[in-house]
Amino acid sequence: MREFRLSRRTLIVGATTVPAFGILTRRGQAAEFTYKLATGQDPTHPVNIRAQEAIDRIREATSGRLEIKLFPANQLGSDTDLLAQVRNGSVEFFNLATSILSTFVPAASLPNTGFAFKDYDAVWSAMDGGLGEFVRSEIAKTPITTISRVWDNGFRQITSSTREIRKPEDLKGFKIRVPPAPMLTSLFKSLDAGAAPINFNELYSSLQTKVVEGQENPLPIIATTRLYEVQKTCSMTGHVWDGYWILGNKRAWQRLPEDLRTIASREFDRSAGDQRADVAKLSVSLRQTLAEKGIGFIDVDRTLFRDALAKTSYYKDWKAKFGEAGWSHLESVSGKLV
Numbered sequence: 001m002r003e004f005r006l007s008r009r010t011l012i013v014g015a016t017t018v019p020a021f022g023i024l025t026r027r028g029q030a031a032e033f034t035y036k037l038a039t040g041q042d043p044t045h046p047v048n049i050r051a052q053e054a055i056d057r058i059r060e061a062t063s064g065r066l067e068i069k070l071f072p073a074n075q076l077g078s079d080t081d082l083l084a085q086v087r088n089g090s091v092e093f094f095n096l097a098t099s100i101l102s103t104f105v106p107a108a109s110l111p112n113t114g115f116a117f118k119d120y121d122a123v124w125s126a127m128d129g130g131l132g133e134f135v136r137s138e139i140a141k142t143p144i145t146t147i148s149r150v151w152d153n154g155f156r157q158i159t160s161s162t163r164e165i166r167k168p169e170d171l172k173g174f175k176i177r178v179p180p181a182p183m184l185t186s187l188f189k190s191l192d193a194g195a196a197p198i199n200f201n202e203l204y205s206s207l208q209t210k211v212v213e214g215q216e217n218p219l220p221i222i223a224t225t226r227l228y229e230v231q232k233t234c235s236m237t238g239h240v241w242d243g244y245w246i247l248g249n250k251r252a253w254q255r256l257p258e259d260l261r262t263i264a265s266r267e268f269d270r271s272a273g274d275q276r277a278d279v280a281k282l283s284v285s286l287r288q289t290l291a292e293k294g295i296g297f298i299d300v301d302r303t304l305f306r307d308a309l310a311k312t313s314y315y316k317d318w319k320a321k322f323g324e325a326g327w328s329h330l331e332s333v334s335g336k337l338v
Contacts, residue, residue, distance in 0.1 A: 031067035035092035042224035046278035054271035099181035107138035115306035148268035153242035154218025168308035
């Protein structure tokens, strides 16, 4: 397991210090195929560490025939910009949160249903099983495709610079940034919060300038983007689990010979497992790290929030939008929601 540090300059890997800019400057021999992989995360995030490892293994296993260059931290555009670029093929690969992918493939947000998963055992049972296969089949109906099993974005928690969020009533009128994702916007509006969809690359400035009071993200994102500088408390609501799909432009993916596709999927699958383990470990260790940075943690009763949500039309509305087939895959793991 790699040890994680909150430095933008270096990654601490065992006993070796590797410059973060090395992610961007490695070069291979002349390649038969040269593709781009764009991400929205900071270079020190496990997504980029493990993606680069996959890229290095792919280069080696293909004898340099497939060269993938990594562009982290929204270098090539915002998440919504990059989704368009992958759809039209100007960027070949992109990792995108399931919640934001849902703006293009509605079924992608099925696993983002509020309070659907109680723990990681439930998540991976669903996403490596029937629910994950259903979502992948829906994505495959579009110009993009998934090239590996899902990666982990983690359980999302609520942070605030003003009021403390301890119970559902505390969300009433609370100005909270959410991704431009209908499921998350719907969840917080159902709980009477003032949900404001804002792109990720504008998140820090929106908090800094008080456009919004708070936001919700997994702890690794809160850490790597230094949100502790502009937030005071973190309520451990775990209201939504979110994942990342490694997406490929379908035409670009099909251009690769079958043996290269097999190798690429195998190595991204391997890194998915490593990255999942990273995030699970960080979700524990980062609580102490963030507390040392000044964030006050609040443990909440999640059942109060789920019960409050169940009293609204939230679950019924989303079941109607997703349809019986998708919803049945979700409830096979989450239990009855409607």
